[in-house]
Amino acid sequence: MRKNQIWLIIVGLTITIISAIYLKAPLAEQEGFLAEIEVDSTFFQLPTLYYGYPIDSFDIVEGKVRWNQNLSEILSAFNISFQDIHTLAQNAREVYDVRKLKAGASYAIIHNRDSLRTARQFIFEPSPTEYVVYNLVDTIYAERQQKPVEVKERTLAAEINSSLYNSLMDLGASPILVHRMVDVFAWQVDFFRIAKGDKFKLVFEEETVDGEVVGIRNIKGAYFEHWGKSYYAIPFETEEKLDFFDEEGNSLRKTLLKAPLDYTRISSRFSLKRFHPVQKRYKAHLGTDYAAPTGTPIRTVGDGVVLEARYHGGNGNYVKIKHNSNYTTQYLHMSKIERGIRPGTTVKQGQTIGYVGSTGLANGPHLCYRFWKNGRQVDALKVDIPSSGGIDSTQIANFKVVSDSIRNVLDQINFETQEKLLAKIPTQSEDSPTQ
CATH class of the missing domain: 3.10.450.350 (Nuclear Transport Factor 2; Chain: A,)
Structure with a gap:
């Protein structure tokens, strides 16, 4: 054997041995020779x-x-x-x-x-x-x-025996999901009059971190059967805003009027600390005062049902109206309440419910307008009132494709085969939505 051939064999064996050490692996069998290299396993161990x-x-x-x-x-x-x-x-x-x-x-x-x-x-x-x-x-x-957030698509379906809240809790869902559902169907479903046997189906995206649910990203489709009537909720983006529509492209949301009367000026705004002109002390003013002449008609800002219509202490003559499961409004200090406006009466948007006055704790004719959202009094001037428009004719064809696809998914969800969720989203409040 020539010297150059021997040298090539030595070089080849050397390279093979070095490669085996680097890869922490035994040498492969070559020309009948088998060798194994002992390597310290901690040398290449990654840190914790x-x-x-x-x-x-x-x-x-x-x-x-x-x-x-x-x-x-x-x-x-x-x-x-x-x-x-x-x-x-x-x-x-x-x-x-x-x-x-x-x-x-x-x-x-x-x-x-x-x-x-x-x-x-x-x-x-x-x-x-x-x-x-x-x-x-x-x-x-x-x-x-x-932290890295993982997004999973989930489905839920159930027949309601007591309330939407209890049904979702029984499935291991979160109170956040309850509020999202109520917001979607707020104008179609009276969540205070849920009937035994009402049903719902839901497709949504769930956010998890380290295996724990931390949020709800999107509701991708929903169905609600209420008092024998069916409602679909199809999400669709119009003018860069995502909203919900029925299967025909009509908005599920109804709008509210920005103001309950034609007013001259706002005399006092919503404040947590305002000097009361009659009581002469600082206290919360959870409403918006509209200065207007006595007798100015006051209109309801939206369709609804009258909860209260009476005289009471500092409120004077007032009317309180529930518009849906999310929104309630109240109108104070009326000179008089319109005839026929009483608890249980159904009213239409823009209907006159009373007239401006100064009854109760008031130092001049005005309307104190109060607004509740999800059971909390909020500043009516800062509420983002939803649009009530439908799908534009230029987009209806695209919407129909989306609607048919989502309805097909919802229709295939079986009420009887739903698995419980493994975790609930941690929240500060476990209460169901109230008005």
Whole structure:
């Protein structure tokens, strides 16, 4: 065998051995020769990451913020000086103010593995979808990070035995989903008069983080059967705004009038602290005052049912109307209530329900107009009133294609084969929607 051939064999074997060491794998059998290389398995081991930080050489303490607990109290046990905590609070203010740590929120501390247990990072979760890292090593700073959100399409269907709220809770859904459903069908379904046997179907997108449900992204289609009548909700984007329509392209939402009368001026706006002109003290004014001459007709801003029509204390003569499951309005200080307006009466948008006056606690003729949305009094001037328009004729063909597709999906959902959801979205309130 020539010297150059021997040299080539030696070089080839050398390359093969080096490759095997690098790949932590045994040599392949070549020309009857089999060899196995022992390699330290820890040499190529990837570090364990926690919120993106390697922690193999450190320890972790996890906990939840207690009521009235501050950052100084948490970090004082981890060899962090008050001066460093003050510096951290100053440097992190624009990222997340450490003075606003929320009770019950999760946190973690990565600290040295020694007797001092000096903290290196303090990690706080202000919400299920994000976390803030406060770095305590070398440069003191804070950075806010988003957790990856996974979106899953889900379906739900059920026959209602008591209420929509209970039916969705029985399926493991969230109160947030209840409110979204109520908002979609607010004008078609009286959720305070749900009949046993009413049914619903729903296709929606669910957001999860670390396997836990954190939000509802989109309702992709819905069906509700109420008192024997069927309603479809088809989402469709018009003029860069997503809204819901029936299968023919008619809007599911009805609009409300911006104001309940032709007024001269607004004399007082919605305020949580206003000086009362009669009582001479500061108190909340949860309405909008329209100054107008006595006898000016007051009209209801939308279709609805009269809840109350009477005289009472500071309100004077007033009328209260429920428009749907979301909206209720009230009209105070009337000189008189229109004939025929009484509890249970159905009224139409623009119908006169009374006349401007100064009854009750009022120092002049005006209408105090109050507005409830989802059971809370809100500023009527800041409510985003939905449009009641239908699909434009130029878009109706595209809408029909979308509508047929969504209806086909909804029609194939079986009421009897629905699985329960595994998790509910954490919320501050578990109450069902009330008016």
